[in-house]
Amino acid sequence: MTEHEVLIAGGGPTGMMLGAELTLAGVDAAIVEPSATRDREGGSRAGGLHSRTIEVFDMRGIADRFLSQGQTAQVVRFANASLDISDFPTRHPYGLALFQNRTERIMADWLDELHVKFYRGREVTGFVQDLAAMYNEASIVVAPLRFGAGSCRKSGGCSDRATSARPRSPCRSP
Numbered sequence: 241m242t243e244h245e246v247l248i249a250g251g252g253p254t255g256m257m258l259g260a261e262l263t264l265a266g267v268d269a270a271i272v273e274p275s276a277t278r279d280r281e282g283g284s285r286a287g288g289l290h291s292r293t294i295e296v297f298d299m300r301g302i303a304d305r306f307l308s309q310g311q312t313a314q315v316v317r318f319a320n321a322s323l324d325i326s327d328f329p330t331r332h333p334y335g336l337a338l339f340q341n342r343t344e345r346i347m348a349d350w351l352d353e354l355h356v357k358f359y360r361g362r363e364v365t366g367f368v369q370d371l372a373a374m375y376n377e378a379s380i381v382v383a384p385l386r387f388g389a390g391s392c393r394k395s396g397g398c399s400d401r402a403t404s405a406r407p408r409s410p411c412r413s414p
């Protein structure tokens with residue numbers, strides 16, 4: 241059985257960012273993602289990055305990787321209105337047109353460099369919480385689509401869609 245301090249359910253942009261941040265903080269984190277490849281079925285979804293996202297990537301020294309592959313624009317759309325953000329108090333007063341499949345590929349490359357463990361082709365199907373660790377410790381049951389199960393001490397769910405993962409028993413408050 242493989243063990244990690246934190247297991248992250250879902251390797252989309254949120255899960256990857258969480259995996260990177262935890263790894264940079266010295267936490268042994270791993271991501272579980274049903275998709276077997278980096279190029280997810282369904283192609284792209286988001287069409288770009290907002291200024292603040294670029295700022296966050298800049299704080300990690302990777303903004304140029306995205307900027308070099310997309311097209312910047314100093315106008316953002318809000319409720320059918322176009323807003324000029326060229327005077328935003330930021331080093332990046334623009335949005336970036338870059339499809340999500342490319343954004344995810346750049347992030348996946350970054351995670352490789354950080355040696356973040358990625359379990360592809362598997363999904364989280366449930367979790368159990370033991371009574372001795374009711375507050376914030378949980379065990380994750382990783383049902384193998386292909387191979388072994390794993391466990392961890394803490395868990396994070398990073399999917400904005402419905403998932404099959406369900407608690408095995410009701411979570412009770414102390």
Ligand SMILES: Cc1cc2nc3c(=O)[nH]c(=O)nc-3n(C[C@H](O)[C@H](O)[C@H](O)COP(=O)(O)OP(=O)(O)OC[C@H]3O[C@@H](n4cnc5c(N)ncnc54)[C@H](O)[C@@H]3O)c2cc1C
Binds near residue numbers: 253
């Ligand atoms: C049609 C469409 C168009 C969009 N257009 C835009 C846009 O123009 N601009 C914009 O900013 N945003 C857009 N979005 C939203 C954007 O795609 C999401 O905000 C973004 O993908 C959220 O990232 P995430 O990592 O939170 O979730 P996701 O990208 O959904 O990633 C969740 C991950 O969890 C995995 N997962 C699910 N269940 C399990 C499980 N049981 N175990 C392990 N892993 C699991 C999934 O495989 C997936 O990889 C669009 C979304 C859609 C659907």
